[in-house]
Amino acid sequence: MSNSKIERVQGRACVLHGNDIDTDRIIPARFMKVVTFDGLGEHAFADDRKQAKGDHPLDREAFQGAQILIVGKNFGCGSSREHAPQALMRWGFHAFVGESFAEIFAGNCAALGVPLLVLSHADNTRLMDSVEADPAQQVTLDVARATLRYRDGEIQGKIAPGMQRQLLDGSWDGVAVLQTAGAAIEKTANALPYASNYAK
Amino acid sequence: MRRVTGCEARANKPPMSTKPQSLLKKHLLKKVWDAHTVCELPSGQTQLFIGLHLIHEVTSPQAFAMLRERKLGVRFPKRTFATVDHIIPTDSQIRPFQDVLAEAMMVELEKNCREHGITLFDPASGQQGVVHVIGPELGLTHPGMTIACGDSHTSTHGAFGAVAFGIGTSQVRDVLATGCLAMEPLKVRRIAIDGKLGRGVYAKDAILAVIRRLGVKGGVGFAYEYAGSTIEAMSMEERMTVCNMSIEGGARVGYVNPDETTFEYLRGRRYAPQGEAFERARAWWQSMASDAGASYDDEFALDAKAIAPSVTWGINPEQNLGIDEKLPSPQDVADEARASIEEALAYMQFKPGQSIEGTPINVAFIGSCTNGRISDLREAAAVAKHGKVASGIRTFVVPGSRAVAEQAEKEGLPEIFRAAGFTWREPGCSMCLAMNPDQLVGDEICASSSNRNFKGRQGSPTGRTLLMSPAMVAAAAIRGKVTDVREILG
Ligand code: SF4
Numbered sequence: 001m002s003n004s005k006i007e008r009v010q011g012r013a014c015v016l017h018g019n020d021i022d023t024d025r026i027i028p029a030r031f032m033k034v035v036t037f038d039g040l041g042e043h044a045f046a047d048d049r050k051q052a053k054g055d056h057p058l059d060r061e062a063f064q065g066a067q068i069l070i071v072g073k074n075f076g077c078g079s080s081r082e083h084a085p086q087a088l089m090r091w092g093f094h095a096f097v098g099e100s101f102a103e104i105f106a107g108n109c110a111a112l113g114v115p116l117l118v119l120s121h122a123d124n125t126r127l128m129d130s131v132e133a134d135p136a137q138q139v140t141l142d143v144a145r146a147t148l149r150y151r152d153g154e155i156q157g158k159i160a161p162g163m164q165r166q167l168l169d170g171s172w173d174g175v176a177v178l179q180t181a182g183a184a185i186e187k188t189a190n191a192l193p194y195a196s197n198y199a200k
Numbered sequence: 201m202r203r204v205t206g207c208e209a210r211a212n213k214p215p216m217s218t219k220p221q222s223l224l225k226k227h228l229l230k231k232v233w234d235a236h237t238v239c240e241l242p243s244g245q246t247q248l249f250i251g252l253h254l255i256h257e258v259t260s261p262q263a264f265a266m267l268r269e270r271k272l273g274v275r276f277p278k279r280t281f282a283t284v285d286h287i288i289p290t291d292s293q294i295r296p297f298q299d300v301l302a303e304a305m306m307v308e309l310e311k312n313c314r315e316h317g318i319t320l321f322d323p324a325s326g327q328q329g330v331v332h333v334i335g336p337e338l339g340l341t342h343p344g345m346t347i348a349c350g351d352s353h354t355s356t357h358g359a360f361g362a363v364a365f366g367i368g369t370s371q372v373r374d375v376l377a378t379g380c381l382a383m384e385p386l387k388v389r390r391i392a393i394d395g396k397l398g399r400g401v402y403a404k405d406a407i408l409a410v411i412r413r414l415g416v417k418g419g420v421g422f423a424y425e426y427a428g429s430t431i432e433a434m435s436m437e438e439r440m441t442v443c444n445m446s447i448e449g450g451a452r453v454g455y456v457n458p459d460e461t462t463f464e465y466l467r468g469r470r471y472a473p474q475g476e477a478f479e480r481a482r483a484w485w486q487s488m489a490s491d492a493g494a495s496y497d498d499e500f501a502l503d504a505k506a507i508a509p510s511v512t513w514g515i516n517p518e519q520n521l522g523i524d525e526k527l528p529s530p531q532d533v534a535d536e537a538r539a540s541i542e543e544a545l546a547y548m549q550f551k552p553g554q555s556i557e558g559t560p561i562n563v564a565f566i567g568s569c570t571n572g573r574i575s576d577l578r579e580a581a582a583v584a585k586h587g588k589v590a591s592g593i594r595t596f597v598v599p600g601s602r603a604v605a606e607q608a609e610k611e612g613l614p615e616i617f618r619a620a621g622f623t624w625r626e627p628g629c630s631m632c633l634a635m636n637p638d639q640l641v642g643d644e645i646c647a648s649s650s651n652r653n654f655k656g657r658q659g660s661p662t663g664r665t666l667l668m669s670p671a672m673v674a675a676a677a678i679r680g681k682v683t684d685v686r687e688i689l690g
Contacts, residue, residue, distance in 0.1 A: 033287070033301040033635070035261035035308035082369050086262075111370045171206070171243060174370060175270065178378035180206025181238045181247055185379055188238045188249045189276070194342055195251075198473045198481040 004176070006113050006167040009095035010140045011067030013131045013150075016057050019073040023084035023105065026076065032083055040083060041090030058091065062135035070128055071098035076105025085109050095141050097148060097157070099124050110163045113172045115143050117157040127155065143167050207239040207247055225491040228344075228457055229388050229423050232363045232488060236346045238380055245382040251345040252362075253280045253375045254331050255318070257287055257309040258635070259350030263372035264312040274316040276379040281340060282313050283321040285330045286635045290598050290625035293323040302636065316376075329601020329627045332356040332569035336440065337603050339469025342481070343458035344488035348375050353569050353651065355446040358455030359439035360462055361488060363423070365452045386453060387421055387497035392428035395504035400686035402579065403438035404571060404649070404669040406430065408510040408520045409502060410442075411449040416518040419451025422497070425490065426456050430504040436465040437575040444570045445651050448517040457489040509685055511556050512653045512667040514544030519653075520667065521556050523684045529553050547655055548664050549643065557682055559666070562644040564595045564622075564677035565658075566670045568632040571649035572600030574607045576670040580649075581616045583674035586688050589621035590680030596638055597622050598630040622677065634659025647676035 031043040049056040057063055069088065075098050076084060085108045088096075096109070097117045109116055119127065130152050131137065137151040146159045159167075166172040178185075189195050226234075238247040253276070255263075260282070267273070274280060287302040297303040306322075313320040321327040321334055328334070332353055335341045343361035347354060352366035371381055391414075393406055411418075424446050431439065439456045446454025456462075463482050466472040473481040508522030519541075521527070527545070529552035530538045545552060550559075566572075566580050577599065589595055597617050599605040605627055608614060614624040630638045632650040639659025640646055646658055646665050653665035666682065675685040 033305065035305055036265035037262045038265060082262075108368075108370075111368075166243075174374040174382060175272070175377045177206040177241065177243075177382060178247060178374055178380045181378075181380065182207075184207060184238050185249060185275070188236065189251075189379065192235060192249070192251060193481065193484045194345060198477040198484070200480075 004113070004173060005170045006115060006143055006172070008140060008142050009067060009115060010138065011094075012063070012065060012135060012137070013068040013070055013097070013139045014057050014063035014066035014093075015070045015128045015131050017072060017128070020077055021071065021075050022077045023081050026084040027081065027087040032081065037083065037086040037090060040087040041092070044087040044091045065092065066135075067093065068095045068097060068139055068141060069093040070124070070131060071096060072124075073099040075101050077102040082108050082111075085112055085114060089114060097124070097127070097141065106160065106163070110166055110172055111174065113167060115141060115159060115167055116163065117141055117146065117148060117159055119148070119155060119157045123155045123157070126152070206241065225494045227388050227390075227425060227490040227494040227496065228361055228455060228488055229363060229386060229425070229453070230494075232344055232346060235344070235488075236363075241382055243382065245384055247380050248346055248383050249380055250348045250375050251279060251342075252335070252340055252347040253379075254335055254340075254347065254349035254354070255280060255282045255372065256331050256349070256351065257284050257305045259369050259372055260312065261305065261308045262369050263350070263376055264308075264316075266370070266373040267376055270377075272377045274318065274376045277317040279379065280316075280318045280376070281321065281335070282309060282318050283328055283331050283334055284309060284323070285328075286629045286633065288323075288328075288626075288628040289636050290596070290628050290630045290638055293328075293626050299637070323602070326602055329599075329603065330569045330572060330629055332440075332444065333572060333600035333604065336360065336436065336465075337469070337601060339466055339472035342466070342472070343462060343485035348381060352447045352452075353444050355452065355454045356440050356444040356569055358443040358446065358453060359436060360466075361455055361458035361485065363453055363455065366447065386423045388425055389419070389422045389451075389498040389500060390425045390427055390496040392499070392501045393426065393430040393504055394428040394501070395430055396433075397430060397504050397507060400509050400671065400684070400689055401507055402669040402671060403434060403441040405507050405510045406502075406504070407442045407445040408512070408517065408667070409507045411445065411517050412510075412520050413502065414449055414500065416448060416516050417450045419446065419449040422451050423453035423455065424449065424451040425496070426454060428501075431456055432459065434461075435575060436461060437573045440573070441570055441576075445517065448651055458485045459489070509669065509672055511672065511682055512665070513548065513550060513556050514541070515547050515653060515655050516544075517651070517653060517667060519544055523557050523672075523682070525556065527552060527554050527556065557684060559645065559682040561647045561666070561676050561681060562593065563631075563640060563646040564589070564593060564673050565598070565631040565646055565648040565650065566622075566673050567596065567598030567600060567625075567630050568650035569600060569629075570651040571670045572598060572604065572627075574604050576649065577604065577608050577613050578611070580670040580674040581613045583671045583678070583685060583688055584617055584620040584622060587620065587678035589677045593677055593680055595622040595677055596625055596631055598625045598638075599627045601627050620678070631658050633657060639663075647673045647682065649673050
């Protein structure tokens with residue numbers, strides 16, 4: 001099986017202001033009594049959106065269909081629930097750009113093949129302003145170069161080296177990596193006495 | 201050009217097992233690790249074969265959905281076993297469950313197991329129970345195995361000398377699809393507890409004492425090997441209680457070297473080898489135990505005599521005290537520790553320097569994968585015999601499995617509990633995490649035999665949990681307040 005490599009994410013962007021946005025806000029706990037992550041997308045930021053009465057960035061007409069979410073500092077802090085990046089991914093975001101991300105959230109994104117690009121405060125602010133002024137513009141995140149190209153130019157950012165390598169060589173995909181072993185898995189299994197219920 | 205990212209990058213390297221290592225003294229973790237290594241991955245992680253995969257209704261459905269998306273099957277369905285425990289109601293297990301979300305999760309688990317040929321121990325099987333209670337009880341858990349489950353208390357199975365750890369949902373998918381996990385190497389800390397535990401002092405108190413001393417993050421990156429005369433004298437159920445809470449000390453894996461106690465526990469169990477195969481198994485199990493003189497990354501020693509009946513007073517399991525001690529004062533501690541003590545005192549509504557003994561409780565919970573086994577129920581019943589539940593206290597006695605419930609019935613334990621005013625429930629996780637209807641209300645205080653006293657853990661965002669042994673919970677229920685069980689036992 002060929003591993004899927006994530007080299008770039010391209011599309012329109014959505015701007016979400018605010019720092020320290022925790023995973024409870026991204027996906028409130030009551031939506032976790034579910035059997036698949038499939039339906040989670042529509043509940044992303046459920047409580048925030050309800051309070052905003054249609055004026056939340058995720059509900060704004062101009063940001064519909066956006067692929068990249070631009071956020072502030074320490075995005076995704078709090079509980080480790082994998083449900084949080086899952087919900088945003090299923091809403092339609094395939095990359096996050098911001099000033100910083102919480103560690104566990106970043107780890108979960110890595111396992112899902114979702115790149116996180118870290119920008120300086122100045123660059124992030126300039127990008128947010130530009131996208132808000134012209135939401136129809138195309139934005140391109142280049143994983144290998146850790147850059148973001150937008151209407152007004154190109155910004156140099158940072159992607160954690162481990163994540164960058166995993167995205168580029170496809171090893172973010174745990175199943176694909178482990179499957180590479182092929183029959184060596186059965187060979188290891190069969191050498192274990194309990195595999196044959198200690199028959200020999 | 202296709203870059204190789206997995207195992208085959210090192211395919212020409214000889215497998216580890218062929219190296220002449222027989223002269224090296226190794227600990228159990230190393231032996232089990234080597235026996236299960238499929239290969240070293242380019243990432244520096246090890247691809248480990250997983251000998252037993254246990255699944256339950258909460259963390260598996262998304263993993264099955266991921267398999268479906270990729271059109272993948274379950275690679276080792278016969279090494280995979282399922283049960284339902286987290287969401288199951290404990291008043292009645294009659295289907296459909298009243299909570300439609302719980303029912304939907306149950307239906308999904310049934311569907312996934314049917315589709316992939318996985319054995320499911322549902323209520324109708326007569327073997328249902330908390331996943332970490334039924335694995336050992338059915339003889340599925342063997343020494344020398346690797347065991348994974350989408351639940352952090354998988355460390356429980358280490359009591360048998362297995363290397364057992366909890367995993368996240370994407371990893372559940374990985375194990376279902378490949379029978380393997382990519383794992384970072386672990387260091388091993390040997391924790392020796394020596395001497396005889398005092399009367400009224402149980403395995404729960406021993407592990408609380410370890411966590412209090414090493415801290416909730418002390419075990420990060422380590423497997424804990426529990427050893428010493430105290431551990432050797434323990435029954436398998438007591439060893440499970442100790443290993444269960446390894447994760448509360450930050451250690452994903454905790455284990456005890458297999459010995460005669462282990463082998464005798466396994467003899468005759470449904471999934472244990474029988475007859476001559478048992479003898480062959482036993483020889484292999486024995487060979488997997490740590491060699492005398494093996495070296496460890498760290499060692500820690502604790503004197504059993506120093507362990508008192510213990511109770512948590514705060515919002516993580518490290519924040520515990522002997523029953524006769526007083527709560528800490530923020531001003532008495534170093535700066536780094538102050539904030540967490542202040543936060544805990546504020547949440548618990550306790551005062552610095554107050555006694556933990558005498559703290560009034562509202563709810564008593566006896567159960568969970570830490571302390572929901574038959575010996576736990578016997579110990580609690582022995583205390584319950586001495587009195588009646590104090591007025592106004594809600595109680596839950598929840599056996600860890602159907603088999604535990606049946607054994608308790610044979611011994612007349614439900615009658616003892618009922619006579620003392622306790623409610624006897626159906627098996628499940630219940631108030632350990634309150635995903636079913638068993639929940640705290642408002643800021644109620646619960647004396648609990650479970651493993652986590654996190655904020656909101658027992659179903660109310662302001663609910664308060666005091667962790668202790670089952671006997672101590674029974675004592676608290678009878679007196680209506682935190683009590684030294686030794687007073688009741690006389
Ligand atoms: S009893 Fe508690 S800790 Fe154990 S598996 Fe159930 S919820 Fe998890």
